[in-house]
Amino acid sequence: MPTLSGSSAHPPTIVITGATSGLGRLAAIELARQGARLAITARDAHRADATRAAIVAARPGAEVRVFSAELTRMDDVRRVGQEIAAAYDRIDVLVNNAGLHAFEQRVTADGFPEMVAVNYLAPWLLTRELLPALTRTPGARIVNVASEASRRHGTLALPDDLTDTRPFTARGSSRVYGASKLLDIMFTLELARRIEDTGVTANCLDPGFNVTGLGRELRFAAALERILRRLRIGDPSRGAGLIVRLATDPAFAGRTGGYYSVRDARPLTPAHPGADPEWQRRLWDDTERLLGV
Numbered sequence: 001m002p003t004l005s006g007s008s009a010h011p012p013t014i015v016i017t018g019a020t021s022g023l024g025r026l027a028a029i030e031l032a033r034q035g036a037r038l039a040i041t042a043r044d045a046h047r048a049d050a051t052r053a054a055i056v057a058a059r060p061g062a063e064v065r066v067f068s069a070e071l072t073r074m075d076d077v078r079r080v081g082q083e084i085a086a087a088y089d090r091i092d093v094l095v096n097n098a099g100l101h102a103f104e105q106r107v108t109a110d111g112f113p114e115m116v117a118v119n120y121l122a123p124w125l126l127t128r129e130l131l132p133a134l135t136r137t138p139g140a141r142i143v144n145v146a147s148e149a150s151r152r153h154g155t156l157a158l159p160d161d162l163t164d165t166r167p168f169t170a171r172g173s174s175r176v177y178g179a180s181k182l183l184d185i186m187f188t189l190e191l192a193r194r195i196e197d198t199g200v201t202a203n204c205l206d207p208g209f210n211v212t213g214l215g216r217e218l219r220f221a222a223a224l225e226r227i228l229r230r231l232r233i234g235d236p237s238r239g240a241g242l243i244v245r246l247a248t249d250p251a252f253a254g255r256t257g258g259y260y261s262v263r264d265a266r267p268l269t270p271a272h273p274g275a276d277p278e279w280q281r282r283l284w285d286d287t288e289r290l291l292g293v
Contacts, residue, residue, distance in 0.1 A: 018098030027239035081129025096123035192257035207239025
C-alpha cells in the first residue's frame, strides 16, 4: 500500500469534499490510516460527526476537522475555501470528490443548474481558493473525481451548458450529469497546464460504477444497492482506492494532466472535445467570467 510523505511531527494535510458518504468516506478513512490529518467539508452536521467517529475508530487519534459548507452556493464555497486556507500552513492534497446526479432540474440560489454547480463550479472555485496554500507545499497534488459517464454528454455547448436551467426528466439527466463530469476532466487538464511551473500536480479519475450512494433520488435505491452488493457488482473500495493512489502513491509524484481508469489506473482519453486544449481554455475563460473572478 502506498504511503503518504511527511513525518509524525508534520503529517500531510488533505482536504476532501464529499467525505461523509460513499467513495469519499472510504477514501478519508484510508488516508487517515496512512497518517494524514483531514479537513472535510460537510453540509450535514450529524453525518459529519458520524464520519469523524468512523475515521477515529479506524485510526485512533486521527486529526479530523470539519468545515461546514453548502456547495450549491458559490459564496459559501469561497468562504469555506478561505477558512481552510487560513487554518493550515500547508495543504498537501486537495480531493474534489463531492458530486451529485439529480433526476430533475433544480436551480441554485445563484441561478445555476444544481448538477453543474456541485459537480463543476464548486470544485473549480474551491481549487482556486486553495491554490496558494497548495503551491506553498512541495509536491502538492489535486485530485478530481470525474467519470466515464462523461461519454454520454451529448453535444457540449459553451458557455451555454454552464447556465442551462431547462427542465429534464430522469432519462435526460444522464446527459446533464455526463456534461458536468466532462467539464471536470477539461478543467483538470487545463489546470495542470496552467500550474505546471508550480510543482503542484492535477489529475482526475473515473471511479467506475459504485453502489455506494447509488441514485440517492431513486425510491428503490436502497433495495437495488443490496442486490448489487450481493452480486458483488459496483464495489466502492475500487474507486476509493484509486482516489487514495492518486493522492499518495509515489508512482504518481510529478505526474500531471492525467485522466485515469479504475481499471489498473490506466490512462484514459476523454470524450471529444475533452482533450482539446482550445476547448479547455475556452471553458476556463467562460468559468472565470461566470463566477466573476
